[in-house]
Amino acid sequence: MNAEELKKIAAEKAVEWIEDGMTVGLGTGSTAYWAIRRIAERVKEGLSIRAAASSMRSEELAREWGIPFVSLDEIDRIDLTIDGADEVDERLHLIKGGGGALLREKVLAAASDRFIVIVDESKLVPTLGTFPLPVEIVPFAERLTLNRLRELGGDPVIRLAPDGQRYVTDNGNWIADCRFGKIEDPASLNVRLNQIPAVVENGLFVGMTSSVVAARKDGSIEVRSR
Numbered sequence: 001m002n003a004e005e006l007k008k009i010a011a012e013k014a015v016e017w018i019e020d021g022m023t024v025g026l027g028t029g030s031t032a033y034w035a036i037r038r039i040a041e042r043v044k045e046g047l048s049i050r051a052a053a054s055s056m057r058s059e060e061l062a063r064e065w066g067i068p069f070v071s072l073d074e075i076d077r078i079d080l081t082i083d084g085a086d087e088v089d090e091r092l093h094l095i096k097g098g099g100g101a102l103l104r105e106k107v108l109a110a111a112s113d114r115f116i117v118i119v120d121e122s123k124l125v126p127t128l129g130t131f132p133l134p135v136e137i138v139p140f141a142e143r144l145t146l147n148r149l150r151e152l153g154g155d156p157v158i159r160l161a162p163d164g165q166r167y168v169t170d171n172g173n174w175i176a177d178c179r180f181g182k183i184e185d186p187a188s189l190n191v192r193l194n195q196i197p198a199v200v201e202n203g204l205f206v207g208m209t210s211s212v213v214a215a216r217k218d219g220s221i222e223v224r225s226r
């Protein structure tokens, strides 16, 4: 199976866990896209849910495809969120934010009773850190902030949009993609990064994952749960 088919079958497996009456969190990215699409099909078939989104793009998809939508200001908890990831380690810690939505994704994950991660097997790694870690920073004192990220060993590069301008997140911030090498202690790095005043959030999701649904190249699905 090709990568797109693997994303689709992982997403569709996770969507089976959605039940009537749930408040569902919608992730962001090319794998989450397939989950949103399948949720929309199930809504057309009669599933009764409401959904909150982790990005403007996912909100647009939900509205376009007729998924009943709620803003985060209208709810206290999310039953189940389904989202992709850039890397998943053996303890189910994640790097996220390749699509730039890490802050809202972390807000949803933290508010969710179950946080389900959908990936193809290429995202499974023994140790995080091959994928550059996205760090969302405010557009103020860039030089000082990048210096602080360098002091932590991050080798930061400001992300650019296709037009060559700085990539701007849904929250009006910038992303510094940081190469730390192998991240042996993601919990500690997560805390140290978020202690930098101009860092809004970073893409390390430590201890947040309930289950990972991984699609293998042969089309089989592996579910790992904490």
Ligand SMILES: O=C(CO)[C@H](O)[C@H](O)COP(=O)(O)O
Binding pocket: 027, 028, 029, 030, 031, 032, 083, 084, 085, 086, 095, 096, 097, 098, 099, 100, 101, 102, 105
């Ligand atoms: O964290 C994310 C967006 O901020 C995505 O979930 C992550 O980048 C994976 O994306 P894709 O499913 O397109 O590979």
